[in-house]
Amino acid sequence: xxxxxxxxxxxxxxxxxxxxxxxxxxxxxxxxxxxxxxxxxxxxxxxxxxxxxxxxxxxxxxxxxxxxxxxxxxxxxxxxxxxxxxxxxxxxxxxxxxxxxxxxxxxxxxxxxxxxxxxxxxxxxxxxxxxxxxxxxxxxxxxxxxxxxxxxxxxxxxxxxxxxxxxxxxxxxxxxxxxxxxxxxxxxxxxxxxxxxxxxxxxxxxxxxxxxxxxxxxxxxxxxxxxxxxxxxxxxxxxxxxxxxxxxxxxxxxx
Amino acid sequence: xxxxxxxxxxxxxxxxxxxxxxxxxxxxxxxxxxxxxxxxxxxxxxxxxxxxxxxxxxxxxxxxxxxxxxxxxxxxxxxxxxxxxxxxxxxxxxxxxxxxxxxxxxxxxxxxxxxxxxxxxxxxxxxxxxxxxxxxxxxxxxxxxxxxxxxxxxxxxxxxxxxxxxxxxxxxxxxxxxxxxxxxxxxxxxxxxxxxxxxxxxxxxxxxxxxxxxxxxxxxxxxxxxxxxxxxxxxxxxxxxxxxxxxxxxxxxxxxxxxxxxxxxxxxxxxxxxxxxxxxxxxxxxxxxxxxxxxxxxxxxxxxxxxxxxxxxxxxxxxxxxxxxxxxxxxxxxxxxxxxxxxxxxxxxxx
Numbered sequence: 001x002x003x004x005x006x007x008x009x010x011x012x013x014x015x016x017x018x019x020x021x022x023x024x025x026x027x028x029x030x031x032x033x034x035x036x037x038x039x040x041x042x043x044x045x046x047x048x049x050x051x052x053x054x055x056x057x058x059x060x061x062x063x064x065x066x067x068x069x070x071x072x073x074x075x076x077x078x079x080x081x082x083x084x085x086x087x088x089x090x091x092x093x094x095x096x097x098x099x100x101x102x103x104x105x106x107x108x109x110x111x112x113x114x115x116x117x118x119x120x121x122x123x124x125x126x127x128x129x130x131x132x133x134x135x136x137x138x139x140x141x142x143x144x145x146x147x148x149x150x151x152x153x154x155x156x157x158x159x160x161x162x163x164x165x166x167x168x169x170x171x172x173x174x175x176x177x178x179x180x181x182x183x184x185x186x187x188x189x190x191x192x193x194x195x196x197x198x199x200x201x202x203x204x205x206x207x208x209x210x211x212x213x214x215x216x217x218x219x220x221x222x223x224x225x226x227x228x229x230x231x232x233x234x235x236x237x238x239x240x241x242x243x244x245x246x247x248x249x250x251x252x253x254x255x
Numbered sequence: 256x257x258x259x260x261x262x263x264x265x266x267x268x269x270x271x272x273x274x275x276x277x278x279x280x281x282x283x284x285x286x287x288x289x290x291x292x293x294x295x296x297x298x299x300x301x302x303x304x305x306x307x308x309x310x311x312x313x314x315x316x317x318x319x320x321x322x323x324x325x326x327x328x329x330x331x332x333x334x335x336x337x338x339x340x341x342x343x344x345x346x347x348x349x350x351x352x353x354x355x356x357x358x359x360x361x362x363x364x365x366x367x368x369x370x371x372x373x374x375x376x377x378x379x380x381x382x383x384x385x386x387x388x389x390x391x392x393x394x395x396x397x398x399x400x401x402x403x404x405x406x407x408x409x410x411x412x413x414x415x416x417x418x419x420x421x422x423x424x425x426x427x428x429x430x431x432x433x434x435x436x437x438x439x440x441x442x443x444x445x446x447x448x449x450x451x452x453x454x455x456x457x458x459x460x461x462x463x464x465x466x467x468x469x470x471x472x473x474x475x476x477x478x479x480x481x482x483x484x485x486x487x488x489x490x491x492x493x494x495x496x497x498x499x500x501x502x503x504x505x506x507x508x509x510x511x512x513x514x515x516x517x518x519x520x521x522x523x524x525x526x527x528x529x530x531x532x533x534x535x536x537x538x539x540x541x542x543x544x545x546x547x548x549x550x551x552x553x554x555x556x557x558x559x560x561x562x563x564x565x566x567x568x569x570x571x572x573x574x575x576x577x578x579x580x581x582x583x584x585x586x587x588x589x590x591x592x593x594x595x596x597x598x599x600x601x602x603x604x605x606x
Binding site: 005006007008009010011012013014015018019022023026027030031034035037038039040041042043044045046047048049050051052053055095096097098169170171172173175176177178179180181182184185186188189223226227253 | 264266267268269275278279282283284286287290291294295297298299302306310314318329330331332333334335337338360361362363364365366367372373376377378380382383384388389439440441443444445446447449450453498500501538539541546548550551
């Protein structure tokens with residue numbers, strides 16, 4: 001049977017029946033593809049973590065402020081947990097892509113303070129986003145906390161350099177190549193750089209990066225952010241923090 | 256057809272088209288967003304939205320790029336082409352939201368200007384990590400903006416169809432940039448085989464469809480002009496080769512000519528519609544006028560002029576019918592020039 005010579009004119013009220021049927025089938029197929037693609041693309045995501053940024057929720061946290069090598073707050077842990085120190089170490093950073101300016105917090109170094117800020121946390125590590133004007137000196141209410149550095153020896157570690165703020169939860173995901181530009185902006189703004197090491201069992205350990213002399217290395221690591229690097233240096237446990245001391249010039253990019 | 260410019264001349268089919276378009280985008284964003292929030296409750300809203308809008312834009316671009324070759328392969332897909340520009344503008348808006356979220360989250364709030372940060376914050380380092388995937392996306396967005404901003408018929412008329420069409424061919428360059436943007440960006444982090452497979456399948460699909468459609472039209476382009484006689488007319492085809500109210504397209508002196516048969520007559524006009532250079536020879540005589548298959552622009556077959564009050568015109572060609580064959584003079588007449596149609600049957604002699 002000869003097919004009708006149908007022709008489509010968009011400005012007419014209705015398409016010819018055969019053309020209309022083809023389009024209805026095509027649109028139905030497209031919508032099915034849309035739904036399947038949305039489900040598949042959402043399911044296949046692997047990088048989103050359990051990091052949390054309590055944006056919009058300010059909290060008050062009291063502890064002892066330490067300014068070196070990067071600003072952090074030592075907070076007495078309620079109760080005793082075997083194998084853990086009696087205090088937690090919370091990184092302190094400023095809003096946006098900045099660390100806390102050393103000169104602004106210098107007067108508080110080693111002293112008890114109350115910090116108002118937003119919590120950022122992932123796994124067992126916590127950070128507080130705050131401002132210098134939100135830090136207030138307080139009267140000592142507990143014995144001074146003095147973490148004792150414990151050397152874990154010279155180690156060679158392979159991992160990825162990330163900015164601690166995004167990694168812990170401000171961005172989620174806050175690592176790997178798509179996040180490189182943001183990590184470089186954050187680290188160059190003073191956010192502590194950390195080396196994230198993946199263990200074979202899937203667990204993550206992160207090491208705060210400092211120079212061989214124990215100084216911040218923000219500006220020296222920018223060209224190696226968000227890619228596999230190998231670092232050999234001295235590892236020190238200081239309270240909860242693992243600190244990796246090495247000259248950034250010795251960092252090696254892994255192929 | 257246009258005589259005055261209004262934003263959109265709505266009709267039932269356009270409303271249906273846009274409802275499906277907006278509905279499809281909304282379904283994608285809703286399903287992706289809700290599922291992502293459900294599976295990953297700690298995901299930040301800006302990352303979820305960035306991913307939803309980015310993937311939606313890339314998916315829609317594939318659909319848009321498939322419409323052209325599909326319509327060349329089967330005219331029944333032409334309704335998808337009719338309002339393709341609405342899909343293009345939607346694509347730009349999706350990409351703009353994605354880019355805005357990227358700039359606000361990854362680049363704003365530092366000592367560097369957020370736009371400058373796109374270009375300097377991920378410097379070349381001799382490794383795959385230094386491939387500037389965000390600048391690829393930035394330049395693709397600039398192209399998509401140009402295409403969206405000039406998508407209205409106002410720009411089509413003022414730039415002329417060939418210039419407008421050349422400009423809008425940049426969509427393929429934008430697509431190439433976006434494939435690089437995705438390959439050296441998210442695929443370096445999200446390594447699930449589905450993403451790599453979908454990107455590769457999309458690329459193969461777009462290139463494959465273009466190649467298949469090009470193969471279909473290439474024999475026409477390569478057709479050589481038959482030898483012309485002493486009067487300059489060229490033997491173009493047999494009358495019987497042309498379906499009633501339809502045309503046969505021939506290539507004469509490098510130009511495509513559409514030869515229409517209707518009401519016992521034959522007329523020839525340029526194959527290029529003045530609107531978007533659509534293939535008039537794939538059109539049909541409707542209400543006595545050649546009607547373009549792309550957007551329904553109409554021209555009288557003997558004058559090449561749109562019926563009043565419309566003003567579009569296409570070149571016409573002198574045509575003769577001798578011995579069941581159609582002869583066309585390859586020299587085009589100025590657009591809108593009246594040419595007497597050739598009669599297929601000789602007029603009866605009255606004794």
